[in-house]
Amino acid sequence: MSIARTEAAAKPLPGASAKDRKPTFRPEVQGLRALAVLMVVAYHVWLGRVSGGVDIFLLVSAFLLTLSFVRKAEAGHPFGLLAHWLHLFKRLLPAAVVVILGVLAGTWLILPQSRWPQVLDQAWASLLYSQNWLLADTAVDYYAQDHAGASPLQHFWSLSIQGQVFILWPLIFAGAAGVLALVRRVPACAGLTYRGLLALVFGAVFAFSLAYSVEQTATNQAYAYFDTRARLWEFALGSLLALALPYLKPARALRVVLGWAGLAAMLSCGLLLTVDRSFPGYVALWPLLAGAAIISAGQSGSRYGVDRILSSKPLVALGDNSYALYLWHWPVLVLALAATGVEAPNLVQGLAIAGASVVLAVLTTRFVEKPLRDWHWPKRQAWRTAVVIVACGAVLAGPVAIWQTTLTAEESATAAQPRELTPGAAALTPGNAAAPAPDARIIPGPAALDNDWAGIQAPCVGANATADPILEGCRQELPDGEVTKRIVVLGDSHSQQYLGALAPIAAARGWELVTLLMPACRFGAESETRNAECNAYNRASSAYVLEHRPDAVFTVASLTHEEAPFETEVPAYLDGVRPFADAGIEIVGIRDNPRFTFNMPECVQRNGADAHECSVPLEESLADPSPLEGYRGTVDGLHLMDLSDFICARGICPGVVGNVYVYKDDNHLTRTYVETMIPMFEERLLGATGWK
Numbered sequence: 001m002s003i004a005r006t007e008a009a010a011k012p013l014p015g016a017s018a019k020d021r022k023p024t025f026r027p028e029v030q031g032l033r034a035l036a037v038l039m040v041v042a043y044h045v046w047l048g049r050v051s052g053g054v055d056i057f058l059l060v061s062a063f064l065l066t067l068s069f070v071r072k073a074e075a076g077h078p079f080g081l082l083a084h085w086l087h088l089f090k091r092l093l094p095a096a097v098v099v100i101l102g103v104l105a106g107t108w109l110i111l112p113q114s115r116w117p118q119v120l121d122q123a124w125a126s127l128l129y130s131q132n133w134l135l136a137d138t139a140v141d142y143y144a145q146d147h148a149g150a151s152p153l154q155h156f157w158s159l160s161i162q163g164q165v166f167i168l169w170p171l172i173f174a175g176a177a178g179v180l181a182l183v184r185r186v187p188a189c190a191g192l193t194y195r196g197l198l199a200l201v202f203g204a205v206f207a208f209s210l211a212y213s214v215e216q217t218a219t220n221q222a223y224a225y226f227d228t229r230a231r232l233w234e235f236a237l238g239s240l241l242a243l244a245l246p247y248l249k250p251a252r253a254l255r256v257v258l259g260w261a262g263l264a265a266m267l268s269c270g271l272l273l274t275v276d277r278s279f280p281g282y283v284a285l286w287p288l289l290a291g292a293a294i295i296s297a298g299q300s301g302s303r304y305g306v307d308r309i310l311s312s313k314p315l316v317a318l319g320d321n322s323y324a325l326y327l328w329h330w331p332v333l334v335l336a337l338a339a340t341g342v343e344a345p346n347l348v349q350g351l352a353i354a355g356a357s358v359v360l361a362v363l364t365t366r367f368v369e370k371p372l373r374d375w376h377w378p379k380r381q382a383w384r385t386a387v388v389i390v391a392c393g394a395v396l397a398g399p400v401a402i403w404q405t406t407l408t409a410e411e412s413a414t415a416a417q418p419r420e421l422t423p424g425a426a427a428l429t430p431g432n433a434a435a436p437a438p439d440a441r442i443i444p445g446p447a448a449l450d451n452d453w454a455g456i457q458a459p460c461v462g463a464n465a466t467a468d469p470i471l472e473g474c475r476q477e478l479p480d481g482e483v484t485k486r487i488v489v490l491g492d493s494h495s496q497q498y499l500g501a502l503a504p505i506a507a508a509r510g511w512e513l514v515t516l517l518m519p520a521c522r523f524g525a526e527s528e529t530r531n532a533e534c535n536a537y538n539r540a541s542s543a544y545v546l547e548h549r550p551d552a553v554f555t556v557a558s559l560t561h562e563e564a565p566f567e568t569e570v571p572a573y574l575d576g577v578r579p580f581a582d583a584g585i586e587i588v589g590i591r592d593n594p595r596f597t598f599n600m601p602e603c604v605q606r607n608g609a610d611a612h613e614c615s616v617p618l619e620e621s622l623a624d625p626s627p628l629e630g631y632r633g634t635v636d637g638l639h640l641m642d643l644s645d646f647i648c649a650r651g652i653c654p655g656v657v658g659n660v661y662v663y664k665d666d667n668h669l670t671r672t673y674v675e676t677m678i679p680m681f682e683e684r685l686l687g688a689t690g691w692k
């Protein structure tokens with residue numbers, strides 16, 4: 001959680017008077033939090049970018065937490081870790097639960113059914129402070145411009161990391177106190193102070209975590225962004241700042257310069273840096289050092305200091321509501337865009353979204369956070385606080401569990417339908433083309449649609465193994481009996497989707513399959529239209545084929561485009577397959593499937609299977625004549641296939657055929673639909689190749 005209050009700064013609420021504030025309260029830090037949350041909201045709503053504001057929240061939270069525990073240690077007060085954790089999560093959970101319940105209501109009212117399972121899974125992860133690991137494992141693109149297609153709970157990744165650190169950091173404080181008591185008995189360590197020991201510990205955390213973060217950001221940035229281990233150094237920097245603060249006594253003029261320089265760096269970070277693609281590596285030092293400069297400037301005592309702005313009543317009041325504002329702004333944005341169909345809000349729409357978020361934040365703080373924080377009954381005994389925490393969790397867990405159980409039951413009923421009710425592509429065969437589809441549930445059910453991918457899972461071993469690390473994703477599927485043919489599948493997810501038909505046919509005919517697939521990397525010779533990683537993968541794939549000499553390779557030979565759906569030849573396709581032909585290896589090139597500008601199953605769920613909004617003219621996606629016609633006769637052994645007549649019917653490409661979803665998104669065929677194409681796929685494949 002990136003904006004959760006900590007002990008040292010969070011007591012005040014909107015309207016609190018100065019006498020209600022703790023003596024240790026730092027208004028400029030509260031104003032810094034307010035400014036940071038405004039940056040997060042503005043960048044998300046209007047710029048579609050990441051601001052670096054969340055990183056400042058991580059710094060501030062560790063800074064305040066460290067001040068609180070060091071103050072306790074130096075005053076000789078017990079840490080009371082259990083009471084601390086119970087008190088902390090009693091403050092944090094109620095607002096989070098209210099927001100998640102609001103998201104669930106908005107999901108049921110606005111989002112299509114295929115997105116419900118994802119939101120429910122993330123509701124559990126958000127409640128249990130594990131959202132960051134869920135997103136890391138699924139490598140979610142948190143920065144996609146299409147926020148209407150994002151999860152309304154994605155922003156809980158930072159709340160989860162912070163919750164994990166809020167458990168870990170007190171253990172470090174307590175452990176350091178215990179170690180200090182032991183080492184002080186050693187004469188050489190008699191002068192070691194608690195601050196000094198903590199500085200050593202957090203210095204080590206900073207160094208090791210930053211090194212890990214830099215390495216992971218360079219090699220696996222999508223995962224690293226959500227990885228707690230790659231973020232610990234940001235918290236460690238906040239702790240080091242808190243430890244050093246008593247020794248940092250810059251002159252008034254320097255405080256003024258530090259404050260304004262920090263503010264300028266903070267506000268410009270998201271504009272000047274590609275935060276979404278370069279964090280959390282060393283580049284994250286930009287916003288963190290900016291925040292550290294502002295905190296170090298502190299109360300400048302100058303009329304020209306930035307603290308005069310940050311300590312102003314409006315910013316301090318907004319800082320008091322910053323946690324709730326962070327919780328609300330993202331789901332309000334996502335659900336508003338999903339409801340209106342707007343891809344990016346204009347100024348007025350954005351102001352409405354931001355305004356609604358502020359109103360919800362103030363209401364949540366006033367009627368949820370404040371009453372529970374001021375409620376004296378739980379404060380008297382630890383078990384009472386635990387009861388409140390469990391009750392908050394149960395308020396959310398109950399509806400989520402019931403909803404998931406209902407979806408599972410509906411999915412089972414959908415999957416149990418007789419196959420004759422869901423013919424899929426068979427409905428487009430000449431004998432069935434005129435027959436109306438029977439009444440039935442559309443398959444796969446919404447809960448299963450997201451994972452309806454074809455593929456083979458066994459890694460390449462033995463004769464199919466490769467030492468090339470770039471091909472570590474090599475997979476194989478061997479027949480039960482004698483191998484009659486060896487086929488390598490090359491390309492991207494559009495080649496993978498046809499394994500729903502090719503794999504069963506191969507198993508029945510004794511063919512061995514090997515897949516060398518890379519997302520968004522269509523197979524062809526080197527081309528400037530591909531990125532360096534894709535070109536390298538295609539070179540390695542080609543070398544693998546020429547080394548292992550299979551009987552044939554399977555490829556997708558045309559390319560439908562994302563920017564303006566239409567179809568062209570695959571760049572350098574013929575140059576890519578010609579070496580195979582020269583080596584006596586046959587090539588199967590299948591035509592690409594249509595691609596759209598919208599999510600097809602979500603369109604069906606909103607408007608119905610027969611809605612014209614979900615039925616796209618074929619000429620808007622596929623070219624006439626087909627690009628495959630230009631390949632004919634150019635390469636010996638190149639066999640071409642076209643199954644578009646079993647995807648689009650009579651010039652229209654619908655979202656549902658024969659009670660089966662054709663697409664799982666805007667461009668990938670469902671495994672279920674491809675499986676209904678097996679007889680037609682086999683007939684076309686054998687007809688094109690002449691294989692027996």
